[in-house]
Amino acid sequence: MALEVRQSDFVTSVGWLEQLPHEDFPEVAFAGRSNVGKSSLINRLMGRKSLAQTSNTPGKTRTLNFYLINRNLHFVDLPGYGFAKRSKSERNQWAALINGYLETSQKLRGIVHLIDARHDPTPEDLDMIDFLTHGDRRFLLVATKIDKLSKNKLRKRLSDTDRIVSQVGDIPILPFSATTGAGRHELLAWIEDVVSR
Numbered sequence: 001m002a003l004e005v006r007q008s009d010f011v012t013s014v015g016w017l018e019q020l021p022h023e024d025f026p027e028v029a030f031a032g033r034s035n036v037g038k039s040s041l042i043n044r045l046m047g048r049k050s051l052a053q054t055s056n057t058p059g060k061t062r063t064l065n066f067y068l069i070n071r072n073l074h075f076v077d078l079p080g081y082g083f084a085k086r087s088k089s090e091r092n093q094w095a096a097l098i099n100g101y102l103e104t105s106q107k108l109r110g111i112v113h114l115i116d117a118r119h120d121p122t123p124e125d126l127d128m129i130d131f132l133t134h135g136d137r138r139f140l141l142v143a144t145k146i147d148k149l150s151k152n153k154l155r156k157r158l159s160d161t162d163r164i165v166s167q168v169g170d171i172p173i174l175p176f177s178a179t180t181g182a183g184r185h186e187l188l189a190w191i192e193d194v195v196s197r
């Protein structure tokens with residue numbers, strides 16, 4: 001069964017680990033490079049146009065943003081990594097925030113990691129995928145923006161990506177588009193499974 005999103009509300013923006021919400025709801029987090037489409041994917045899942053703010057300019061989401069789904073589940077929109085136009089100290093601060101959250105949250109059930117379907121995963125993507133494979137939380141790899149590719153191109157891109165990702169592990173990839181909604185049902189089914197266990 002797929003999760004049915006009946007209600008979604010913005011909860012809070014977290015810039016320091018001390019600010020994490022205390023409510024005891026299970027969490028599903030969305031990670032990936034800056035500009036890959038995390039906030040757009042979350043909007044699509046929630047059926048909301050712009051509850052999560054999106055932008056053409058990388059680095060839009062700068063805090064951990066919590067959304068409450070059906071009053072019993074948190075979606076966590078993470079700031080993107082790999083955005084060069086930031087000072088080193090700012091990047092370190094973000095890495096500490098994101099890694100600190102991923103490593104310590106007791107409520108985090110699953111992590112959805114996004115890559116851009118049009119491009120090979122970057123070394124940073126592979127590091128993250130490696131980290132997630134070795135963790136004890138469920139994770140799902142999503143290739144997004146597939147609406148920007150023809151059917152043939154997409155097939156080729158997915159098999160190339162499969163080959164690269166297989167260096168790290170045998171990891172299935174879910175194709176997704178925030179524009180068309182392709183993959184939404186499958187992703188909501190995965191989330192339901194992760195949360196209901």
Ligand SMILES: Nc1nc2c(ncn2[C@@H]2O[C@H](COP(=O)(O)OP(=O)(O)OP(=O)(O)O)[C@@H](O)[C@H]2O)c(=O)[nH]1
Nearest residue numbers: 035036037038039040054055059060061080145178
């Ligand atoms: N065509 C298409 N464009 C997309 C898709 N997903 C996101 N975009 C566009 O990509 C840009 C970045 O999207 P965001 O959702 O803001 O990306 P993000 O990963 O949240 O970025 P940061 O907050 O900077 O980490 C925006 O211009 C979106 O409209 C998609 O599936 N298809």
Ligand SMILES: [Mg+2]
Nearest residue numbers: 038039060061
């Ligand atoms: Mg964002």
